[in-house]
Amino acid sequence: MPLPQPIKVCSLNDVSLPGMRSFVVAGREVLIVRTADGAVSALGAKCTHKGAPLAEGVLEGNVITCPWHGATFEATTGKLKSGPQIFGGKIFEKIQRNLPHYSITIQGESIWLTLP
Secondary structure: OOOOOOEEEEEHHHOOOOEEEEEEEOOEEEEEEEOOOOOEEEEEOEOOOOOOEHHHOEEEOOEEEOOOOOOEEEOOOOOEEEOOOOEOOEOOOOOOOOOOEEEEEEEOOEEEEEOO
8 A cells, every 4th residue: 555645724914923714625524733832733624522613712832722612722722622612601622632733743844744
């Protein structure tokens, strides 16, 4: 079986520093994240709770907060930090799934992604 080939996602300048933006790569929605300290990562673009678009969430330091229910994830690894929060007295079910994390390479100003 051939090894997966890297796919060019975008230029570094296409994503704010700090910031995050989603791209469709080989049919998958991928979130490219750039933290204030310059780290770049590629994660699944949808929250593992209800599928919210994380690009519409908040990136603060190394933490992404889901725009719908407040679940938080580590920006460089996709690891779940905390589940959905309580809004309007409603308690949301627990989630225990990390975001998918994809291997990237930066060549010059380009971000390349290798899908599993």
